Every structure is written in C-alpha cells, then in structure tokens.
Amino acid sequence: xxxxxxxxxxxxxxxxxxxxxxxxxxxxxxxxxxxxxxxxxxxxxxxxxxxxxxxxxxxxxxxxxxxxxxxxxxxxxxxxxxxxxxxxxxxxxxxxxxxxxxxxxxxxxxxxxxxxxxxxxxxxxxxxxxxxxxxxxxxxxxxxxxxxxxxxxxxxxxxxxxxxxxxxxxxxxxxxxxxxxxxxxxxxxxxxxxxxxxxxxxxxxxxxxxxxxxxxxxxxxxxx
Amino acid sequence: xxxxxxxxxxxxxxxxxxxxxxxxxxxxxxxxxxxxxxxxxxxxxxxxxxxxxxxxxxxxxxxxxxxxxxxxxxxxxxxxxxxxxxxxxxxxxxxxxxxxxxxxxxxxxxxxxxxxxxxxxxxxxxxxxxxxxxxxxxxxxxxxxxxxxxxxxxxxxxxxxxxxxxxxxxxxxxxxxxxxxxxxxxxxxxxxxxxxxxxxxxxxxxxxxxxxxxxxxxxxxxxx
Numbered sequence: 001x002x003x004x005x006x007x008x009x010x011x012x013x014x015x016x017x018x019x020x021x022x023x024x025x026x027x028x029x030x031x032x033x034x035x036x037x038x039x040x041x042x043x044x045x046x047x048x049x050x051x052x053x054x055x056x057x058x059x060x061x062x063x064x065x066x067x068x069x070x071x072x073x074x075x076x077x078x079x080x081x082x083x084x085x086x087x088x089x090x091x092x093x094x095x096x097x098x099x100x101x102x103x104x105x106x107x108x109x110x111x112x113x114x115x116x117x118x119x120x121x122x123x124x125x126x127x128x129x130x131x132x133x134x135x136x137x138x139x140x141x142x143x144x145x146x147x148x149x150x151x152x153x154x155x156x157x158x159x160x161x162x163x164x165x166x167x168x169x170x171x172x173x174x175x176x177x178x179x180x181x182x183x184x185x186x187x188x189x190x191x192x193x194x195x196x197x198x199x200x201x202x203x204x205x206x207x208x209x210x211x212x213x214x215x216x217x218x219x220x221x222x223x224x
Numbered sequence: 225x226x227x228x229x230x231x232x233x234x235x236x237x238x239x240x241x242x243x244x245x246x247x248x249x250x251x252x253x254x255x256x257x258x259x260x261x262x263x264x265x266x267x268x269x270x271x272x273x274x275x276x277x278x279x280x281x282x283x284x285x286x287x288x289x290x291x292x293x294x295x296x297x298x299x300x301x302x303x304x305x306x307x308x309x310x311x312x313x314x315x316x317x318x319x320x321x322x323x324x325x326x327x328x329x330x331x332x333x334x335x336x337x338x339x340x341x342x343x344x345x346x347x348x349x350x351x352x353x354x355x356x357x358x359x360x361x362x363x364x365x366x367x368x369x370x371x372x373x374x375x376x377x378x379x380x381x382x383x384x385x386x387x388x389x390x391x392x393x394x395x396x397x398x399x400x401x402x403x404x405x406x407x408x409x410x411x412x413x414x415x416x417x418x419x420x421x422x423x424x425x426x427x428x429x430x431x432x433x434x435x436x437x438x439x440x441x442x443x444x445x446x447x448x
Contacts, residue, residue, distance in 0.1 A: 132366075134366060137383070138431075138432050138434050139383040139384050139385060139432060140383075140384035140408045140409040140411070140412070141381055141382070141383060141384065142356075142358060142381070142382045142384055142411075142421070142423070143380050143381050143382075144380050144381070144382065144423075145380070147420075148420045148421070149382070149421060149423060150415065150421075151408065151409070151411065151412040151415060152381075153406070153408070154408060156367050156368050156369070157365055157366070157367055157368070157376075157381075158365070158366045158367075158368065158373070159361065159363040159364075159365060160363050160364035160365065160366055161363060182377070184364045184375065184377070184378060185364040185375070187364070187366075187375065188364070188375040191374065191375060196371075196372045197366070197372070197373060197374075199366070199368075199373060204435065204437060205437065207362075208362050208363060210362050211428065213428060213429065214428075217441065217444075220441075220444045220448075224444075
C-alpha cells in the first residue's frame with residue numbers, strides 16, 4: 001500500500017524584512033495571496049495529499065476571512081506556530097498520527113516550486129527515507145572567517161530549497177530531540193540524529209520570496 | 225589626482241548552456257544585445273571610465289556589425305580573449321598601461337549591476353586596493369563530501385558578483401603568476417598572492433545570466 005502524503009506548509013513567520021504591514025505569506029501575487037498560490041501548487045501535484053498549514057494564532061481569523069474572500073476551498077488543517085521554525089514544524093508533526101506517512105515540509109514563501117521538483121522530492125523520500133531539493137550555484141562563493149574571508153570551491157556546494165521530505169518515523173525521532181540554534185532547516189534536524197540526506201534537483205525559480213523585489217519577480221513568473 | 229578608472233568586460237564565453245546558437249552576451253534583452261546593456265550601464269556610472277571589452281576573435285566583425293546596427297557609440301577598446309577567463313583578463317591587463325589605475329572586471333552577463341553597487345566597488349577599491357560585491361544567501365547551504373553531504377552555516381557564506389575591482393599594480397602582480405584551475409574568479413587570483421579581499425554589498429538583481437529563464441527575467445527587469 002502506498003504511504004499517505006502530507007505537506008506541512010510553514011507560514012508562521014512575521015515577514016518583517018518585506019517592509020510590509022502584513023506577514024509576507026499573505027501579500028498578493030497577481031491578485032491572490034502567496035499562501036494560496038503555494039497551497040494550490042501542492043494540491044495540483046497530488047490532490048490526495050493532506051495539507052497541514054502552520055500559522056501564528058494571531059492570523060487564524062484573518063486566514064479564515066482570506067479563504068472566504070478568495071473562495072479557497074482546498075481542504076487543509078491549521079496548526080498553531082511556535083517560537084522558532086523548529087517548534088512550528090514540531091507542532092505539525094504532533095498533529096500527524098500516521099507513522100507510515102511521507103511528509104514534505106515546505107516554505108509558504110516558495111509558491112514557485114515546480115511539479116517536477118515535487119515529484120522528485122516525494123518519490124525519492126518514499127524510496128530512500130528522505131529527499132531535499134537543491135540547486136547548484138551560478139556565482140562564486142566566499143566564506144567569512146576570523147581574519148577576513150576566503151574563496152571556497154563552489155562546485156562542492158548546493159543551495160537548499162523545500163519541500164524537504166521525510167518518512168514520518170524518521171521525522172518524529174529527529175524532532176523529539178531538543179531544539180538547537182544550529183538547525184537552519186529541517187534536513188539539519190534529521191541529519192543531527194545520524195541520517196544521510198538524499199539530494200534531488202530543485203528548480204531555480206523555486207525562490208524563497210524574501211524582499212519586495214522577489215515579490216515583483218514572483219508576480220511576473222505567475223502572471224506571464 | 226584621482227586614479228583613472230577602467231572596466232574590463234569579459235565576454236569571451238561561448239554561452240553553450242543557453243541552448244542558443246549565439247554566445248549569450250549577444251542575445252537581445254528587450255530588443256537590444258545584453259552586451260550593449262552592460263556597457264551602457266558601466267558608461268552611465270562614470271562616462272570617463274575606459275571600457276575594455278574582451279571578445280573571442282571569431283566575433284570581432286560580428287560585434288562591429290552589432291554596434292552599427294544598434295548605433296552603439298560609447299568608446300571602448302576590444303581585446304582578444306584567451307583559453308580560460310584568467311587568460312582573457314590577462315590579455316586586457318596587458319593592454320592597460322596605467323599603473324595607478326583602478327580596474328573593475330565585470331561579467332558581460334551581468335547587465336543588471338546597480339549604479340549603487342558600482343559606486344561601492346570602485347570607491348572602496350580606490351581607498352583599500354580592492355573590492356568585491358557580495359550578497360548574503362537566502363537559502364540554506366550544504367556541502368558535498370566523500371561520504372555524502374552536510375549542512376554548513378549559511379550566515380558565514382557570501383555569493384560573489386562582479387565588478388571585482390583592484391588597484392592596477394596589485395592586479396598585474398597577481399596575473400603575472402601562472403594560471404591555476406582553482407581560480408574561479410578574479411578575487412581568487414589576487415587572493416593567491418596574499419591580499420585580503422574587501423567585501424562590499426552587491427545587489428540581488430545583479431544575476432549572472434546563465435539560462436533562458438534568466439534571460440526572460442532580465443528582459444522583464446530591463447523593460448518594466
């Protein structure tokens with residue numbers, strides 16, 4: 001029997017870097033909130049996948065009003081966010097009581113993940129226990145150190161995207177450990193309990209929308 | 225007296241990754257070749273700056289025809305490219321006989337460098353001997369190693385752009401050394417003779433146009 005698929009969509013951030021009054025996941029792209037674009041993309045990949053949306057409780061009623069305004073009817077469950085991304089994801093994991101599931105954890109601010117990337121991530125995780133989408137660097141890379149900075153060999157590095165996908169039992173074991181500030185993404189949490197991370201190809205447009213410029217770019221991508 | 229400024233524009237690549245019959249620097253963006261956009265941007269930053277364009281000799285006459293077709297009249301000198309980027313830059317350095325100059329080396333495929341970035345790069349190099357524009361990473365970063373891959377602390381890393389600017393005497397000394405395959409950019413050449421590289425803020429749109437998707441993005445940026 002095929003494992004159930006879940007997507008945890010992390011939208012608990014405050015989006016302060018955007019310089020906007022609203023958290024960025026609610027800003028509109030082509031007349032529709034970013035978060036709705038993201039959820040629709042995941043749903044179009046696999047309409048049987050369970051969607052678990054992590055929101056700050058302050059925005060529960062705001063989100064409900066948005067779904068009504070935009071007639072967004074894709075079924076999803078809402079879970080309250082925590083202090084850090086780690087705690088937000090942990091709350092969603094606690095909700096999912098399905099130990100044979102495969103779970104993809106996706107940034108709400110990545111509405112441009114491609115269907116191909118979603119296929120690669122979920123299918124590889126189903127086979128190997130986890131999968132993380134990455135892309136190569138087009139630019140040279142330098143590392144800052146105590147005495148200044150120095151060049152590093154960029155061909156050895158990869159930029160990490162989402163969804164980061166994991167077998168549920170592995171994910172639960174990893175998030176049962178205490179939070180560490182070194183955890184910058186979910187793969188680093190799973191890696192901390194000794195698992196090897198499997199890399200798959202992401203897509204270059206799958207940018208994490210961070211600045212007003214990125215938002216304009218996503219608007220162009222989604223409306224042309 | 226203020227040092228003379230030079231910009232070496234490296235356009236000697238074959239652009240094979242674009243899947244186009246022409247090297248990418250000649251592809252049009254909003255109806256005008258990328259290379260003309262790049263040269264015009266540099267000229268608009270400082271109309272007294274000397275422009276040194278490095279081209280593959282196969283494209284000398286093609287470029288001449290392009291300048292006529294697009295009535296591109298900004299003065300510039302053409303130098304023949306070499307085997308690797310290192311050799312192309314070295315040919316341009318050999319042409320510049322002005323030991324007190326400040327020289328910025330810029331990718332032809334970065335037409336979207338901002339005037340602010342150009343100001344930061346040249347002014348810092350004029351004060352400190354060199355300057356390289358960088359941006360922070362929005363994505364997590366992993367490094368590939370013999371046994372797989374692992375997370376690294378992204379806050380310590382910077383993506384490197386151009387123009388990379390240097391005092392002429394430093395640049396000449398660095399490029400007088402033999403070529404090494406480890407040189408991925410001009411800063412790494414200068415670093416190899418013991419200089420500390422000074423980092424300044426680049427601009428996120430200053431993308432190196434590599435794919436057809438990047439080209440479409442640049443078109444949108446330059447025409448809206």
